[in-house]
Amino acid sequence: MHLSINNITFGYNGWPVLDHLTEEIHKGDFVAIVGPNGSGKSTLLRCIDGILKPQAGSILLDQEDVHHLDRPSRAKTFGYVPQESGHTPPATVFDTVLMGRKPYIGWRVRERDKQITSRIIHQLHIEDIAMKDVNKLSGGQKQRVFIARALAQQPEILLLDEPTANLDLRHQLEVLQLLQEVSQNNITTMVAIHDLNLAAQYCSRFIMLKDGKIFSSGNKEILTKENIESLYNVKVKIFHAEDRVFFVPQGKK
Amino acid sequence: MDIAQLDIRYSKHQGRKYLVILVFAILLVLAALAGIVLGSADIGFREVADVMASKASAMEHQIIVNIRLPRILSAIVTGAALAVSGAAMQSILKNPLGSPFTLGISNAAAFGAAFAVIILGAGSTQSGSANPVILNNPYAVTVSAFLWSLVSTGVIFLLARYKGATPEVMILTGIILGSLFSAGMTALQYFADDIEISTVVFWTFGDVGRASWRDFNILLVVVLAAMVVFIRNRWNYNALDAGDEVARSLGVHVERTRLVGMVTASLATAIAVSFFGIIAFVGLVVPHIVRRIIGGDERFLVPASAIFGGMFLLVSDTIARTLLAPVVLPVGILTSFLGAPLFLYLLIKGIGKGYW
Numbered sequence: 001m002h003l004s005i006n007n008i009t010f011g012y013n014g015w016p017v018l019d020h021l022t023e024e025i026h027k028g029d030f031v032a033i034v035g036p037n038g039s040g041k042s043t044l045l046r047c048i049d050g051i052l053k054p055q056a057g058s059i060l061l062d063q064e065d066v067h068h069l070d071r072p073s074r075a076k077t078f079g080y081v082p083q084e085s086g087h088t089p090p091a092t093v094f095d096t097v098l099m100g101r102k103p104y105i106g107w108r109v110r111e112r113d114k115q116i117t118s119r120i121i122h123q124l125h126i127e128d129i130a131m132k133d134v135n136k137l138s139g140g141q142k143q144r145v146f147i148a149r150a151l152a153q154q155p156e157i158l159l160l161d162e163p164t165a166n167l168d169l170r171h172q173l174e175v176l177q178l179l180q181e182v183s184q185n186n187i188t189t190m191v192a193i194h195d196l197n198l199a200a201q202y203c204s205r206f207i208m209l210k211d212g213k214i215f216s217s218g219n220k221e222i223l224t225k226e227n228i229e230s231l232y233n234v235k236v237k238i239f240h241a242e243d244r245v246f247f248v249p250q251g252k253k
Numbered sequence: 254m255d256i257a258q259l260d261i262r263y264s265k266h267q268g269r270k271y272l273v274i275l276v277f278a279i280l281l282v283l284a285a286l287a288g289i290v291l292g293s294a295d296i297g298f299r300e301v302a303d304v305m306a307s308k309a310s311a312m313e314h315q316i317i318v319n320i321r322l323p324r325i326l327s328a329i330v331t332g333a334a335l336a337v338s339g340a341a342m343q344s345i346l347k348n349p350l351g352s353p354f355t356l357g358i359s360n361a362a363a364f365g366a367a368f369a370v371i372i373l374g375a376g377s378t379q380s381g382s383a384n385p386v387i388l389n390n391p392y393a394v395t396v397s398a399f400l401w402s403l404v405s406t407g408v409i410f411l412l413a414r415y416k417g418a419t420p421e422v423m424i425l426t427g428i429i430l431g432s433l434f435s436a437g438m439t440a441l442q443y444f445a446d447d448i449e450i451s452t453v454v455f456w457t458f459g460d461v462g463r464a465s466w467r468d469f470n471i472l473l474v475v476v477l478a479a480m481v482v483f484i485r486n487r488w489n490y491n492a493l494d495a496g497d498e499v500a501r502s503l504g505v506h507v508e509r510t511r512l513v514g515m516v517t518a519s520l521a522t523a524i525a526v527s528f529f530g531i532i533a534f535v536g537l538v539v540p541h542i543v544r545r546i547i548g549g550d551e552r553f554l555v556p557a558s559a560i561f562g563g564m565f566l567l568v569s570d571t572i573a574r575t576l577l578a579p580v581v582l583p584v585g586i587l588t589s590f591l592g593a594p595l596f597l598y599l600l601i602k603g604i605g606k607g608y609w
């Protein structure tokens with residue numbers, strides 16, 4: 001599905017955050033949303049998911065306004081993994097992933113819902129912890145479980161808010177690799193992410209947000225020294241090696 | 254581990270929960286049987302069989318069919334109403350103290366009863382062990398208690414609509430209303446005579462011995478309706494557990510779910526309290542006990558709380574009417590005494606193992 005972010009504006013109780021954003025996102029893109037703290041990355045993801053309703057503009061899915069969809073249909077279209085989830089009541093990993101079937105569940109859970117849940121648990125290699133309480137997992141395991149829950153929604157578009165924060169090096173790679181595979185399976189994937197080097201390694205498109213506006217967007221070519229320096233107000237050095245690009249921060253401007 | 258093994262493990266995990274519910278149900282039936290044969294009149298299973306075969310004496314028929322049976326069934330239904338309401342409120346408000354009682358419903362109902370007795374002149378009291386409260390007009394008291402509970406629920410509802418249906422808004426409003434109504438009750442009592450005051454005090458001691466078949470029928474309908482609401486919403490409540498944002502992204506209408514749950518729980522409690530007076534702690538303690546045994550999954554928590562709550566109140570009532578026989582204690586006194594130490598015990602053991 002083609003996603004159009006169409007001139008959206010959003011503010012929290014009159015506190016303006018997103019200012020007339022427009023962007024086109026193609027099916028199967030793996031999009032990184034980068035930008036300084038408070039630039040509106042999380043807010044943008046919430047607007048796309050429909051958790052927040054933009055005050056102006058629209059989000060179109062193949063020409064259809066997302067806010068005209070009913071709640072279950074929206075939940076079948078967008079999966080969302082929040083930036084942080086605090087303490088939640090004890091629930092097994094299996095039940096947590098099964099929760100992703102919520103928009104499909106009528107009066108009772110069908111065999112098919114359980115099959116999909118099992119399959120996703122299997123795909124994400126979390127079957128060994130399937131009967132454990134989610135609260136008793138490590139940060140990386142939890143992240144996997146929440147991604148699994150979002151995948152159980154069988155979404156067309158997967159939105160993740162800083163999925164690699166709190167993860168060690170290996171788990172960061174694992175999660176991003178997983179998301180890359182997801183996007184290659186034609187599920188459009190958007191992540192808010194701070195690590196530019198990781199984003200550059202895995203993502204195919206980039207949206208740079210600054211002060212609620214799109215500072216720049218496009219493919220890897222926009223990852224230039226000038227763009228990064230003025231986006232974050234820092235000095236960086238840029239290296240190219242093995243077809244990859246690396247940024248090394250040098251200090252404040 | 255392959256997928257088939259995973260399915261088996263999950264089925265086992267679920268099976269244990271069904272088993273717990275089955276055990277609760279069996280215990281409830283046993284408690285009901287004990288309730289029929291225990292008491293000051295000498296009734297055994299033979300007499301019960303006689304009644305069923307319509308061979309019993311008029312006296313036995315009267316005791317079993319018109320006194321014990323409505324009392325037992327009302328205790329079960331009332332316990333179920335209080336427990337499911339408490340369980341639902343704790344879940345939707347994400348607060349271990351969220352129960353219609355802590356949120357002022359009982360105070361509002363007590364105020365309503367006092368209002369009927371003192372302002373509308375609906376009651377006078379004759380002390381006696383069997384039925385200490387004789388109200389000139391019991392319906393006026395019940396209706397007034399219920400209407401004032403509705404006022405309390407309505408204020409919470411409107412404020413939540415206006416300020417956002419967050420747990421904080423709902424809990425704070427409930428607590429404030431609770432203290433407002435108890436202040437109102439004190440003010441009313443200041444203008445009352447001793448007979449009116451004792452009537453009000455007797456009314457507030459929750460007692461399922463006041464039950465008639467008609468009361469039971471009304472309560473049963475209300476409880477079943479409330480259960481349908483809670484069971485229909487079980488996945489919504491489970492989703493709320495994961496956080497409001499996640500629930501929204503799963504398609505849950507968070508505010509509406511909270512409001513509907515809150516109002517349903519309040520109404521079910523209000524009806525029970527209006528009929529039988531204040532029966533404290535059941536709505537608070539039973540869901541905590543059940544959560545520890547069966548877990549927080551609403552699919553199981555709602556029915557398990559209903560059954561366990563019914564059993565809890567029935568056993569309490571049976572103890573209350575046999576402990577000091579022939580004196581029959583109102584069960585409300587017993588649950589208050591049982592509830593406080595039970596709650597403390599749960600607190601010391603860690604309420605609900607990491608639920609809050």
Ligand SMILES: Nc1ncnc2c1ncn2[C@@H]1O[C@H](COP(=O)(O)OP(=O)(O)OP(=O)(O)O)[C@@H](O)[C@H]1O
Pocket residue numbers: 012015017035036037038039040041042043044192
């Ligand atoms: N619930 C809220 N109510 C009011 N203002 C908010 C709320 N959430 C965020 N904001 C404000 O909106 C702006 C954008 O916040 P947002 O969380 O979208 O930024 P972000 O880019 O995700 O930042 P970070 O990198 O720190 O996660 C900030 O100025 C923030 O203060």
Ligand SMILES: [Mg+2]
Pocket residue numbers: 041042043083161192
């Ligand atoms: Mg953020």
